Amino acid sequence: MGNFVVSGTPHVRSKENIQSIMRDVVIALLPATVMGIVYFGIPALTLIVVSIVSCIFFEWLYQKLMKKPITVSDLSAVVTGLLLAMNLPASAPIWLPIVGAAFSIIIAKQLFGGLGQNFINPALAGRAFLLASYPTEMTSWTAPVGFSGADAVSVATPLATLKTGVMPDATLTDVLLGTNIGGCIGETCAVALIIGGIYLLYKHVISWRIPVVYIATVFILMALIGRDGLRAPVYELFAGGLMLGAFFMATDYASSPVTAKGQIIFAIGCGLLTSLIRIFGGYPEGVSYSILIMNLCVPLIERFTEPKIFGALPKTKEAKKA
Amino acid sequence: MQALTFKRGVHPPDGKALSAEQPIKVILPKVDSELYYPMSQHIGAPCEPLVAVGDHVKVGQKIAASGAFMSSPIFASVSGEVVDIRPMLVPGGATVKAIVVKNDGKMEEIEGLNQGRDYTTMTNEEILDAIKEAGVVGLGGAGFPTHVKLNPPKDTVIDHILINAAECEPYLTCDYRLMLEEPERIVRGLQIMLKLHPNAKGVIGIEMNKPKAIEAMTKACEGIDNITVQPLVTKFPQGSEKHLIYAITKREVKSGALPASAGCIVDNVDTVVAIERAIEKGRPLMRRIVTVSGKGIKNPGNYKIRIGMTLRDLVDAIGGFNEENPPVKLIAGGPMMGPTLYTLDVASVKTTSGLLCFTKEEAYIPEERNCIRCGKCVDHCPMGLMPFMLNHLALKGDGEGFVKHHGLDCIECGSCSYECPAKRQLAQSIRATKKIEAGKKAAAAAAARAKAEAEAKAKAEAEAAKN
Incomplete structure (x- = not known):
């Protein structure tokens, strides 16, 4: 008798694991996913399925080729695939999510070391890559026709209309619910995204800091600066990708700060850039790029926001020592 | 009273139900069993043996000591013959020189034992000396010599003496039982400490998941105006010295500093009882209470053992492992901070607060x-x-x-x-x-x-x- 297990402390662990967190994110995205399919019909469903399957496939393929442990069961590729699809227009060709998935998983995620090591949000990186490479396919918005079988007619997104200096026809209720407006599959129904975001907050998967500060910053800037003659801060919150970005993209663990103060700075930066791009930039929407740019600032932000430790010595004393 | 706490921390499942309702049972070492007294059971200078192989020792006899201030003597907890002095494994995983005594079962006590005194008639120096001479150390786990802790540098002002009764480690219930069964002794021990620091107030901090203990201690403190019972939020590591001090006084012990720098002395429940025994009963530290728990043990419970017994003797004495689901992991202490043991052939020491026998499911990594x-x-x-x-x-x-x-x-x-x-x-x-x-x-x-x-x-x- 001497064969007892010896291991480091602690000997009890919480039940939560990576898979359960990723599962919660998928659950939180379900309302918006369902609404996307309801509004945009079979093409949306097809794109979502293709995108998720491609992400899982590329993760598996890369890990297989590189002789690394296969970790697709942690569901992180499913989250990336779902988010990527939600950032596509429903009219996108079927190969688009496949190309995007390859970029997201292989270039943005695996080449930097896989899960947790990516310095930018993989789904957003994929979207940015697609937008730069296939601008026509990525910006052909159609009206939500659901399963009616009607031909999908081209429309402009509310933000694109705003950019031209005209108030869109869509009402505030329309942009809240996603009815009668064009946009990415997953971004039009703001209410569904908010429900999902509340679920993530309730499950402690994300903290309130990034989404609340991000949204609040956009609201304040849009109210203070606003567009010429079209100051509609509330409308700006729900038209476009802000809810999807604030709750699901900017909160990506790997590419956002871990420190409380850092998260607030990061979120203010996202809100500032989003507002500036919307008001002064060449694009109608700025959520994706603002998050990507802020992703790059994370190491710097973290460096200056390390929490004060319990029992920290006063600064002067430390300086004296040095 | 509102429950206090510190910032952050975790809520592991407490596992205390296995042993919380088991009254403390006295376990005496078997006749002819060997007891081991390692020379280092505390923080500070190790002791040197005062006895040689072949000597006969009696209960309460000082068998090892050191001249250093930062040290604590060791006492025989049984009577019998010193059969060997050799290295022995201690729960932390180190191998330490130990005096081996073969128990003759007679429990002969050394002369001069049980000379209890009234602390109110003693000077502070006499009290500190008596605590030192009784080998009292922090029984919560660290083993800091108590006489050193109670005697901080002259210029430090002590205004709080805190009794750490948080017992925040899951599974452990020995402090809990002690509070239910002997609350008056804890209060008396605290009164002795307060005699040394008359300007301090005594606070007994207990987590809210032990309402019966809060009740028992509150009752025992009735009519004593310089002692209060303070409920604490059930959260790990509430029993960490620094975090207990913060919860009760809102003071942060600075990085690298000792509790005294924040005006506090913190001692564990069992330590306070050891002080009371040393002064009022005139008995040195020879026993302690150990929680044996986990699904891998047949009879989980709280046991008063003679320090020096091997954990194998303890497990045998209480009915052994659970044969249907034997343990695969042994932990000395609680599951958050306790080191694992690869064998039961380990000496129990002053700081052994628990032995957890985890089954395959419990030990899953x-x-x-x-x-x-x-x-x-x-x-x-x-x-x-x-x-x-x-x-x-x-x-x-x-x-x-x-x-x-x-x-x-x-x-x-x-x-x-x-x-x-x-x-x-x-x-x-x-x-x-x-x-x-x-x-x-x-x-x-x-x-x-x-x-x-x-x-x-x-x-x-x-x-x-x-x-």
């Missing part, structure tokens, strides 16, 4: 995955550290960065590893690097001291030569 930077370790670290970053630096071997990011302030509570969804061994890697860096720091300090001494000597010699 999940696979370590990539850090996903979720920040949960940062959100829960009671010291306000960034464990994921320290883990990264530790694995990289970057000791300098580790120290810069306050790695040495880690209290090794394991909250980070507990919370980590990627199941990373954060606490383990941090503890290992802490040991290396603390060693380097001590070596550097010693080298600097040696250098300064050598320089002073050279200077003195040069001066002498000049003259």
